[in-house]
Amino acid sequence: MPDVSSAVRDMHRMEALARSNTGVHRLHPVTKLLTVLMFLIAALSFERHAFGRLLPLFLFPVLTAALADLPWKPFLKRLLFVEPFVIGIGILNPLFDQVPVPFAGFEAARGWFTFLSLFLKTTLTVLAALQLIACTGMERLLAGLHAMGLPRVLVLQVSLTYRYLTVLAEEAGRLLTAYSLRAPGQKGIRFSAWGSLAGMLLLRSFDRAQRIHHAMQLRGYDGHVPLPPGTMPGMADAVWFFGWSCWFALVRFVDLPLWLGRLMTGG
Amino acid sequence: MHMADALISPAVGGIMWAVSAGFTGYSVRKLTKDPDEGIVPLMGVMGAFVFAAQMINFTIPGTGSSGHIGGGMLLSALLGPVGGFLTLASVLLIQALFFGDGGLLAYGCNLANMGIFTSFVIYPLVWRRIMKKGVTAKRIWWGSVLSVVAALQLGAFSVVLETFASGRTELPFSAFVVLMQPIHLAIGVVEGLVTAAVLTFVWQARPELIEPNRAHLQAGVSLRKVLVVMGIAVVLTGGALSLFASSFPDGLEWSMFGVMGEEEITAAGTVHSTFSDIQEKTAVLPDYTFKVPDGATELTETAALAGTSVSGLVGGAMTLVLAGLIGFAVTRFRKRETHA
Amino acid sequence: MSHHRLEAIHLKYAYPDGHEALHDVSFEATHGECVGIIGANGAGKSTLLMLLMGLLHPGAGTVRIGEVELTRKTLPDIRKRVGMVFQNPDDQLFMPTVGEDAAFGPRNAGLSESEVQEKVTAALSRVGILHLRDRAPFKLSGGEKHAAAIASVLAMDPDILVLDEPTAGLDPRARRRVMGLLESFSHTRLITGHDLDMILALCPRVVILREGRVAADGPSSTLLADSELMEACGLEVPLSLQPCAKCGYVGHRKCQVDMPQTGGSPCESR
Ligand SMILES: Nc1ncnc2c1ncn2[C@@H]1O[C@H](COP(=O)(O)OP(=O)(O)OP(=O)(O)O)[C@@H](O)[C@H]1O
Ligand SMILES: [Mg+2]
Numbered sequence: 058m059p060d061v062s063s064a065v066r067d068m069h070r071m072e073a074l075a076r077s078n079t080g081v082h083r084l085h086p087v088t089k090l091l092t093v094l095m096f097l098i099a100a101l102s103f104e105r106h107a108f109g110r111l112l113p114l115f116l117f118p119v120l121t122a123a124l125a126d127l128p129w130k131p132f133l134k135r136l137l138f139v140e141p142f143v144i145g146i147g148i149l150n151p152l153f154d155q156v157p158v159p160f161a162g163f164e165a166a167r168g169w170f171t172f173l174s175l176f177l178k179t180t181l182t183v184l185a186a187l188q189l190i191a192c193t194g195m196e197r198l199l200a201g202l203h204a205m206g207l208p209r210v211l212v213l214q215v216s217l218t219y220r221y222l223t224v225l226a227e228e229a230g231r232l233l234t235a236y237s238l239r240a241p242g243q244k245g246i247r248f249s250a251w252g253s254l255a256g257m258l259l260l261r262s263f264d265r266a267q268r269i270h271h272a273m274q275l276r277g278y279d280g281h282v283p284l285p286p287g288t289m290p291g292m293a294d295a296v297w298f299f300g301w302s303c304w305f306a307l308v309r310f311v312d313l314p315l316w317l318g319r320l321m322t323g324g
Numbered sequence: 325m326h327m328a329d330a331l332i333s334p335a336v337g338g339i340m341w342a343v344s345a346g347f348t349g350y351s352v353r354k355l356t357k358d359p360d361e362g363i364v365p366l367m368g369v370m371g372a373f374v375f376a377a378q379m380i381n382f383t384i385p386g387t388g389s390s391g392h393i394g395g396g397m398l399l400s401a402l403l404g405p406v407g408g409f410l411t412l413a414s415v416l417l418i419q420a421l422f423f424g425d426g427g428l429l430a431y432g433c434n435l436a437n438m439g440i441f442t443s444f445v446i447y448p449l450v451w452r453r454i455m456k457k458g459v460t461a462k463r464i465w466w467g468s469v470l471s472v473v474a475a476l477q478l479g480a481f482s483v484v485l486e487t488f489a490s491g492r493t494e495l496p497f498s499a500f501v502v503l504m505q506p507i508h509l510a511i512g513v514v515e516g517l518v519t520a521a522v523l524t525f526v527w528q529a530r531p532e533l534i535e536p537n538r539a540h541l542q543a544g545v546s547l548r549k550v551l552v553v554m555g556i557a558v559v560l561t562g563g564a565l566s567l568f569a570s571s572f573p574d575g576l577e578w579s580m581f582g583v584m585g586e587e588e589i590t591a592a593g594t595v596h597s598t599f600s601d602i603q604e605k606t607a608v609l610p611d612y613t614f615k616v617p618d619g620a621t622e623l624t625e626t627a628a629l630a631g632t633s634v635s636g637l638v639g640g641a642m643t644l645v646l647a648g649l650i651g652f653a654v655t656r657f658r659k660r661e662t663h664a
Numbered sequence: 665m666s667h668h669r670l671e672a673i674h675l676k677y678a679y680p681d682g683h684e685a686l687h688d689v690s691f692e693a694t695h696g697e698c699v700g701i702i703g704a705n706g707a708g709k710s711t712l713l714m715l716l717m718g719l720l721h722p723g724a725g726t727v728r729i730g731e732v733e734l735t736r737k738t739l740p741d742i743r744k745r746v747g748m749v750f751q752n753p754d755d756q757l758f759m760p761t762v763g764e765d766a767a768f769g770p771r772n773a774g775l776s777e778s779e780v781q782e783k784v785t786a787a788l789s790r791v792g793i794l795h796l797r798d799r800a801p802f803k804l805s806g807g808e809k810h811a812a813a814i815a816s817v818l819a820m821d822p823d824i825l826v827l828d829e830p831t832a833g834l835d836p837r838a839r840r841r842v843m844g845l846l847e848s849f850s851h852t853r854l855i856t857g858h859d860l861d862m863i864l865a866l867c868p869r870v871v872i873l874r875e876g877r878v879a880a881d882g883p884s885s886t887l888l889a890d891s892e893l894m895e896a897c898g899l900e901v902p903l904s905l906q907p908c909a910k911c912g913y914v915g916h917r918k919c920q921v922d923m924p925q926t927g928g929s930p931c932e933s934r
Contacts, residue, residue: 064379068422072800079658097429098334105492109640112647119651123658139424143328146493154494168494175492178330183424186329190421196760196800198421208352210364215414216760217368218375222418223802224754225369225376233380245383245390251518255377255393256525259402263533266369268755270362271719275748276820277740277772279361285767286777318639365758 065226070131071187075194080293081125086193086201088294092301093189099305100181106170109315111177113308117301118184125192132187139183140176147175195219204287212284221265229258325479325508326419327434329427333490340486341432347440348413351406367403367411374399374415382518391514396442397472398519401451402526402533405443412439433486437479446475459534464523469516476512480504668695668730668823668852670746675715675725685711687876689725693824698846698853700863700884703873704898709856710751712873713826716854717748729824744773747822751829753813754801762804762812763788763797769820787819791845807838814845824852831859860902864888872897 075082081089100114122129151168158167190198196216203212232254236246246254270278307313329337355363374395381390395415400408416434419425426434454467484500487493495503527534670693677686685708693699701709714720716727718739727734729742750756759765766787770780788794791811796804804812810830817825830846831839839862846853846866857863863870864884872880872887874897880887887893889905 064423069803071422072803076798093428097329097337097427101329101332101337101429102334105494112640112643115644116647116650119647120654123651123654126655126658135424139328142326143330146331146487146495149499150494153496153499171492171494175330178492179328182329182427182429186421186428187424189428195418195421196764199760208356210352210356211348211410211414214364214368214371214410215417217365217758218371218411218414219418220758220760220801221369221372222375225372226379229376229379243383245381247383248385248521251382252521252525255380255518255522256529258377259373259522259526260529262369262373263366263530265755266366267362268750268752269369269758270365271714271717272750272756272758273365273768274719275717275743276769276816277743278768279740279772281772285764285771314639314643316639317642321638321642368758 062226062230065223067131067135068222071191072194074127074191075197077126079125079192081121081192081297083293084297085288085290085294086197087204088290088298089189089193090198090201090205092298093185095298095302095305096185097182099309100178102309103174103178105174106167108170108173108177110308110312111174111181113313114181114305116304118181118188121188121192125188127188127191132184132191135187136180136183140179143175143179144172147172150175200285200287203284209281209284217269221269224265225258225262228261232258325437325476325483325511326416326426327430327437327483327486329430331487331490331492332427332430332433333492334429336486336490337429337432339432340436341429344413344432344435344440347409347444348435351410354406355410363403363407367407368414370399370403371411371414371418374411375418377522382514384514391511391518393518393522394472394476394515396438397446397451397468397475397516398522400443400447401468401519401523405447408447409439409443412442433483437482437486438475441478441482442471442475445478446471450474459527459531461524461527464527464534465517465520468520468523469513472516472519473509473512476508476515477505480508669693669728670716670824670852670854671728672712672716673726673728675712675727676723677711677715677720678723685876686715686722689873689876689878691871691878691881693852693854696850696852697869698855698867700867700870701854701856701873702858702860702863702870702897702899703879707873707898708876709873710828711876713748713828713854713856716826717746718742744820745822746824746826747817747820748826749810749813749817749828749830751832753806753809756813756816757801757809759801761798761800762793762815765801765812766816766819769816773820783819783821787815790818791815805838807834807841810834810838810842811845814842822851824854825849826854827856829857829859830855831857831862860888860899861904864902864904872899874898 096114096117100111103111121127122132150171151166154166154168154171156167157164158170193201199207199212199216203209236250236254237243240247374393377393378395380393382392383390396408396412399411402408403411413435416426416431416438420428420431420434450471451467454463454470457463481501481504484497484504487495487500488497493500523534672692673690675686675689676684678684689708689712691699701712703709711720715722716734718727718734729745732738732742734742757765759768763784766784767780770783775783784797785794788797791814793808793811793815796808796812801809801812814827814830827846831842834842839859843862843865846855853866855863855867867884869882870880870884870887871878872893879897880893885905888902891901894901
């Protein structure tokens with residue numbers, strides 16, 4: 058997590074993207090969620106050297122972005138933050154698997170393919186998750202999860218966490234600013250202030266939770282969570298889900314790039 | 325310690341989803357049976373707190389580096405294991421969705437690695453034992469450090485197991501363990517100290533928040549029960565999945581031949597690649613065999629590497645370009661639509 | 665309509681840590697009346713409101729809404745009739761969107777979805793923020809948040825409104841808007857605040873608290889202008905009631921003595 062404000066800003070940008078009204082946005086949240094799950098299963102079921110065969114899966118994020126008017130920049134930026142962990146683990150693969158493999162006239166250690174495969178899978182899966190929220194929004198996604206059986210308590214709890222994240226992040230930001238103004242040149246929080254700085258934030262959070270609980274009680278909350286009734290998926294949902302599922306299955310079971318390549322090179 | 329989607333296989337992801345869903349269901353039942361309705365808003369805000377607190381850099385004395393608050397143990401100490409676990413679940417969900425930290429299919433893994441071990445193993449085994457004789461500042465320090473270190477060790481080991489069982493990297497088991505455990509020992513000590521500092525501060529200001537005041541939530545959950553539930557879940561899902569995996573290939577082969585005809589498949593390439601094609605096609609649930617392939621299998625596997633031949637490369641590049649073109653065309657088309 | 669009446673009778677309250685926040689507070693607000701509750705920091709205003717709403721239980725004394733005494737049994741009923749707007753709208757807007765937040769109360773009351781939506785639309789239009797229905801609360805300005813918080817209470821159709829510092833932290837224009845809104849309501853209203861000009865403009869009557877007791881209860885124009893009383897209660901006479909330092913005139917905000925272009929007559933009341 059970088060700094061407070063940029064993380065919150067990123068989140069708000071996602072929320073803003075989720076407010077536009079394209080056909081993809083209008084799809085039922087459950088449809089989109091299930092489609093993404095199918096996508097993930099297809100992508101992750103490829104074995105560890107799979108590399109070229111993952112490429113046709115990119116049609117999904119590309120087409121989703123095009124249909125839902127999603128920009129690329131914020132997603133690629135997020136990807137940059139996440140990729141290092143997988144790259145860190147993946148980069149060791151060429152060391153451990155040095156079996157040479159012919160590659161376009163050269164020879165490369167097979168570990169490189171494992172590495173490339175990890176890299177592609179990370180790109181695909183992270184894009185899919187981020188795009189899901191960017192064309193659905195937290196609130197609608199939660200409604201969808203609720204329809205799929207997520208208990209009400211959890212729905213309320215997640216939505217509260219989501220709601221107060223911004224408020225508390227701003228509070229944390231103010232605390233940090235106040236600290237750094239009086240401790241110029243320090244990069245982090247020094248040991249003697251560890252407890253009090255985060256502890257203050259925590260105590261305030263407790264008080265806030267109490268006030269929120271009061272506000273909820275005053276409007277009739279008694280432990281039972283009222284939620285809006287769900288809507289039903291329609292024809293477009295069926296098309297989206299089954300269309301993509303077919304594509305994922307095709308990509309999974311048929312080596313499309315190889316066929317296409319043979320077609321082009323006549324090889 | 326967020327597990328990424330790319331590192332796991334659907335089978336491992338599925339098993340861990342099932343295990344985590346079991347614990348979540350159990351926790352929700354326990355929570356809703358309870359009349360303490362104030363806990364839900366408190367959990368909501370505490371989830372947001374963990375988020376905000378993770379953005380604070382704590383400078384580690386004597387070094388130039390800094391650490392973060394972990395969250396899992398802190399939440400369990402304040403909200404009880406059940407409340408702590410569910411709160412962490414919501415934090416992880418938001419991280420996965422908005423920040424790509426830990427994948428959606430890996431969500432079950434992450435919930436297990438960071439939540440289940442902390443709340444249902446370490447909390448009763450370490451934290452509650454230490455606090456049983458009454459809370460003191462010293463016990464908070466020891467309890468926090470020991471609990472967080474132990475929880476992170478378990479979690480890190482679980483990451484290794486999940487990665488290994490998924491077979492998505494070439495890292496040998498031992499190398500991965502040697503890589504993960506010491507790093508997480510260091511992280512654990514720092515997170516433990518931060519947790520201790522925060523808990524001591526809260527305890528001094530508002531002791532009632534730490535002492536087991538929400539006794540009904542903190543009690544219960546015996547370790548044996550947890551292990552039994554976890555074991556049953558793993559055996560059941562694992563069994564079901566391997567049954568599925570062993571019966572699926574035939575069905576799949578049959579359907580592939582049925583659709584395309586035997587000749588076409590054989591004609592599609594050399595004997596080698598056909599063989600390996602089939603082998604790969606059948607590996608819907610990938611080879612989570614732990615053996616390192618050798619000899620003959622190695623050859624076929626090598627030959628099977630999709631995209632290494634010239635035509636494979638050309639084809640791969642073509643698919644990317646095609647996908648891009650389709651996206652571009654759709655974007656243009658949609659722009660014109662909205663302008664018109 | 666007697667159920668718009670609110671009565672506090674000899675209320676006493678001590679916080680769990682032993683701090684006696686209210687000693688003996690009695691007052692009454694009748695139908696359609698707008699009463700200001702003022703006092704220095706820590707005088708017990710917020711505590712009083714929490715007692716009135718049944719969020720805290722008095723050590724002694726009773727609260728009566730209409731003819732009904734507030735007890736654990738009557739609590740749900742009374743909360744339907746009395747709505748409270750919190751000092752910090754962030755504490756009150758806990759749902760993901762403004763519309764959902766306004767729907768929280770009506771849904772809890774068990775209304776059908778179409779009735780819920782009707783109430784939400786009516787409440788949002790009433791405060792003029794219907795266009796913010798699908799917006800997330802964290803993206804709103806301070807004034808919009810206050811309006812949304814008021815709407816979420818209005819959606820429950822209360823007879824009595826209780827507002828804790830409704831104009832705190834607002835810029836002049838947003839403050840004006842909220843004041844205009846509150847002025848336009850016909851509910852019985854209780855308003856606390858340190859913005860005494862706002863209290864003076866909205867509430868014909870004030871109750872002044874000092875250290876957990878009622879120090880005075882009467883017409884705001886006289887009480888707020890009584891500098892001795894105000895001083896004793898840790899307050900100040902609002903600017904609009906202070907005599908002009910230059911010309912001694914009471915009832916305008918700014919003396920223009922130093923402005924040459926105003927010509928002969930020094931102060932012009934606005
Ligand atoms: N939770 C609490 N525990 C103990 N004492 C409290 C608590 N909340 C308030 N008090 C004390 O009760 C007294 C009355 O507080 P209250 O919040 O009602 O004042 P107020 O008039 O609303 O002040 P302000 O104008 O600052 O909002 C104060 O002395 C305060 O310190
Ligand atoms: Mg107050």
